[in-house]
Amino acid sequence: MSDHQQNREVTVVDIKMPFISMVIFMVKFAIASIPALIIISLLFSVVSALFGGMFHGFNMGMEGF
Secondary structure, three states: OOHHHOOOOOOOOOOOOOHHHHHHHHHHHHHHHHHHHHHHHHHHHHHHHHHHHHHHHHHHHOOOO
């Protein structure tokens, strides 16, 4: 095999990054995660509403017993 076709393992030992750049990166990451959290919470509320309605219907059917 030639060199460019072989898989090579890489281990990252250290990343040199100024403190201010790291703070800016983390602030951007936090701001970017807000829409993802909104989408996840909307999906969770839809699933909860579906299961809640289903189990509420089961409870209404068992009231006579």
